[in-house]
Amino acid sequence: MDTSTHLVMGIGLFGLAHLDPSMGHTETATAVLAGTVIGSQAPDSDTIYRLFSNSLYIRKHRGFSHSLPMLLLWPILITSGLLLIFPTAVATHLWLWTWLAVAIHIFIDLFNAYGTQALRPFSQKWISWNIINIFDPFIFTLHLVGILLWSFHLFNPGIIFAIIYLIMILYIGWRTITHQRLQSWVQAHTQEEGRFTITPTYRWTRWNVVLKQNDRVRMGEIRQGQLIWTGQILMKETNHPAIEASKRSETIQAFLSFTSYGYPILFNRPYGYEIRWLDVRYHHKKHFPFVAVVLLDHQYQAINSYVGWVSRTQLEKKVERLLSS
Secondary structure, eight states: OOOHHHHHHHHHHHGGGGGGGGGSSSHHHHHHHHHHHHHHHHGGGGGGGTTTTTTHHHHHHSGGSSHHHHHHHHHHHHHHHHHHHSSSHHHHHHHHHHHHHHHHHHGGGGGGGOOBOOOTTTTOOOOOOOOOOOHHHHHHHHHHHHHHHTTOOOOHHHHHHHHHHHHHHHHHHHHHHHHHHHHHHHHHHOOOOOOEEEEEETTTTEEEEEEEEEEEEEEEEEEETTEEEEEEEEEEEOHHHHHHHTTHHHHHHHHHHHHEEEEEEEETTTTTEEEEEGGEEEEEEEESEEEEEEETTTTTTEEEEEEEEHHHHHHHHEEEEEEEE
């Protein structure tokens, strides 16, 4: 999920913690508030890699920071630090609520298309269940409503957020069932051979569809119960020497280490070649916001490269800067 959603979930967990009798101890309550908020953000601290390079960020983000060892290490580190500030806080309860914040963060991230490497160190496979969007307006609004009710002291915050998390569990369950039904419906509706992937958007009634076939990959959308194909990429040029050479770029390697839905498009340029690797899961309005670009000369040597999230206009400007820098 996005940072803002993790933040409101951390606050919501502190509200839920009011069901714990130890919250009657002021210093424990203050420490738990810090623990749930910090714990709900801690796994995304690997965003710091962005300061070094986008390639490093793509490789590392939601990797080891979301792994099984960190499921225990984050709460230990956070609890230990907070106990230095709040020495009389009940350590076991502080650790438990901090662990819950970290665990929910790591678990909920599995439900979107970006996914995590949650099974490290046993597997470096990216796990993404494609159930909810990285920003889900319903989940975010649900927490805002809970925080608002809490701020007006209308109900006990523990009861408020117990109900909210029950609703959220039912909501994710409903989205999971909907996803499974759509997967079966699309395969039956198209009657085409290939590997289908359905990914969520922020709208309940709209889903993205990817169909990978031997000679092409097709992109489409499910809108109001109808499947609309919106684009395709042909595989006829995937063996071009320039495309093979692009894979030697650290930028492209980082991109391909993250996604198995990356497909290249080759452009002949006066200086040589421009290869754009596109993550087709995020195809929207004929644009691919997550892209890796490498510029090669006529001898297939890399001139410059880029990987990241960009708009259509930003991408063209980015390519111009890559050529001039």
